[in-house]
Amino acid sequence: MSQTPDQTQNEPLSDDALRQLNAKVTEVFRSLAIDKRRLPASQLNKRGIPAYVAEWVLESVVPGQGELTQDETTKVLDWAARVIPGPSEQHIIKHKLAQGQTVKVLTPLQAEIQLKKGKEPQRLAQLRLLGISDAYISDALLEEQPDLLRQGMWGVVELGALKDGVAILSFKPMQASVNLPLFKEARRKFTLYEWRAILLTTLGFDPSAFSDEQQTWLLCRLLPLVQKNMHMLELAPKGTGKSFTYENISPKVRLVSGGNISRAVLFVNNANGTWGLLARFKVVVLDEIQTSKFTNPEEIVGGLKGYLANGKLTAGGLHESASDCGFVMLANITLDDQQRPVKASLVEELPEFLRETAFLDRIKALLPGWELPKLSSKLLVGTASPLTVGLKSDFFGDALIALRDDLSSEAYADQAVRLGGEKPYRRNEESVRAIAAGLMKIQFPHGEVANQDFYKYCLRPAIQLRQGIWDELYALDGEYRQYESKITQAKK
Template identity: 35%
Template sequence: MADLAPEVARIPVEERLRDSFDEMVVYKNLKESNFISAFKLPSFMRDWVLKRFEDENGNIDVEEATEFIKEFIPKKEDWKSIKNRIINYQESVKFLAKISIEINIKTQELSFALPDFGLGFKDTVIPRPVWEACSEDLLKAEENWGVVELGYQYPVDKKNPGKIKLMSFKDFCPYSIDLDEFKEARKYFTLDEWIDVVLGAIDYNAAGYENKIQKLAVITRLLPFVERRLNMIELAPKGTGKSYLFGSVSRFGWLSSGGTMSRAKMFYDIAKNTEGLVANHDYVALDEVQTINFKDVDEMRGALKGYMENGKYTVGNHEGNGDAGIILLGNIPADDMNEYVDMFQSLPKVFHESALIDRFHGFLKGWNLPRMNDGLKICGWALNSEYFASIMHILRDDPTYRAVVDALVEVPDKADTRDTEAIKRIATGYLKLLFPCVTKPDEISSKDFMRYCLKPAMDMRGIIKIQLGIMDPGEFGGKSVPDLRVKSLEA
């Protein structure tokens, strides 16, 4: 990438940020006790509220924002009250929710579900006029965030019982996102400045980190946000912010903490005839994975191996596919923070097989990250988390970056295909996150590509390879990642 023009470099970063991204920038103050934190909103939703009620100087109308949150962002425990208003008082109620729809093949009936409130398809209906008006937004994805308006359809007889009906739906994202504009805006920042911009977008204060290694470790966590089916393991000390980042930054991911995980929940539920987590999300992060109970170890292991290899799964007679990456997040004692010892011994039994571990593309050394503290919380102008999460989601579908990686990477003869694919996939993710304006091989220097994309990808895959050698020395002992290099593109 070319250096910034002197006249651009002289402009303060904050000013460039606001000029380049305009209304996509919000003022975040997470260092101080903030009224909005009391509502425990995920960051993508919090920034949506901030954007709605902040003035151009970052001042927020606390009273209006509070009333809006109370009225339009109910908690799960508010659902009975909402039902009471709809059914017994015939009110129409509007609020922000995640919605999925179902089209019945036999009856042509249209229904919806609100998974966060436990409202299922059998108790709902979408009238035809509402469907005609809202179907485009409702069909954008398997699940969509938006403002739903609910009313009640009275029972007619036993065959036609009462149901909650959808009266209107407005998409959560109130603006269009232009990926080309995002790519162009990246050109007005140096790499170091851009790293800080990305950290601010996910609520972190770049100045709170000791060095670039720590900053890049945080950004590494975002790889599954931008790259399809990127499978990753992170072991880290407690308190480094794993749960927050995977659970709050993006509305397109899923964080599962503890409890029981079954094949039905992960892939497909035969009894309910519903797709599982991998079909509806960009990633499925298993937090505190040591505490998760896998219902049927052999069944889950078999399903995971097939899915992580090619994105497909078969449950009974149902064949499905998904694009979600599988992320393992676990805490690790200080004595085990070493890739040359068995770090996976405390993982659940389902992961005690080398063939499954081999399907994880890379390992993130979470011990390179500091414990969360007030100095790491953003206080200043930053990219709207909801906007940035949407950008990352869109980047998953952009094939340009993989084409650049394929053009730049030289693969030695007889290199292991699984290793090569893992490294290229991780390098592609880094390219999207750090150099989104690069669309051709000659737009990034060989030095930058090697240092920030290819080398870290090889290191991440290398740790998986070392652990495989410890786990299964007969199959993987003494094997290392292929020596991938950057091609010379000179004529």
């Protein structure tokens, strides 16, 4: 792997440099770039669809660059009124179907096969936004779009009524074309500061509103996408946008907000053998973990401990499978007037069963969300932002997930990361290497990184993220005090 120094600047980019970067991003990425001001101007985000879907709609209905014109905005709103159903329109759509009309809607579509003894197999589709769980779907469509049987897909569905139900007549999926070599080659055309600014703009943030360290913490939220089995905990006060990135990045990321969480939801439903979220998605995020209700928490934590340790999903000995899904927990914590955590133990406000050290030890990273400002319009891409052009969300999310199978960064980290101390704790070393490799994929996907940049932007934050977990373990359980309290890089 090359160690050619990145064209790193000594200072963050000025607003003028960020403005000039708009043209460069458009030139390098062409149709894969989009002006991030187009989305809020379209008001599609108010229709309850994630950014990766809304940007696909914009490209389909009003393709182009720059801010939306009034005519384009009107065209998008008219299209949305016809095709994106609101919560109160379920019965109107069903009424149209009952009258023999065909209906087109933009919605997530999930399919399953039901096999019952003595009966023909049933191919059923679920459209949860419409309250339909048993629509007929053809073999041909399932063959063409196998992801419908995995985590499901967003797209425009054409529905028609049959005598005994509803049928999927056609489906136009929302699809990104992933070209990982193009993504890597494009990285070579930008300095590290430029690339970090592009990534943040792609996520919808104004990079000029954040410090260098805050930018790093925002980028760390992408780690579970680029690294298999990257398990993280983020603690922060309310309103810092912990879930903002995850709900807008990819259809292969599933955000679960509060409510009841059962073993069947996460692992497998023993009653029908249906695999749960950890088997079907690349990243599963539990939001508001401090208020979530777990059915049989000891059983869930027992299953999670095994999964977090070895990537195996089991359920009562009846089912077993492997998964590379990342598991992320987001929780609110209380801060003092200096914006520092009130409690000496950061996990004190979490449910008791999540404070077990054997469970915490399997979490690779603790992201200090309290270091980030509360989310506001001033922090997001807007009319006053100097850099407004980023990558289309659907392409970006798929590119990040494609980097999971590029193991060159792991090879680099294995050689570069050696923890200090007489006997480094094995899980600390494994976690730091995995985090550092992930940060390298995010910031240096082309594989070219200078030693000093790897240390500053990959290894040092990796140690900080694992140190957060280690501090809790060290305070909660004397077993860990046989090791050094501080995680350090070994001196060469």
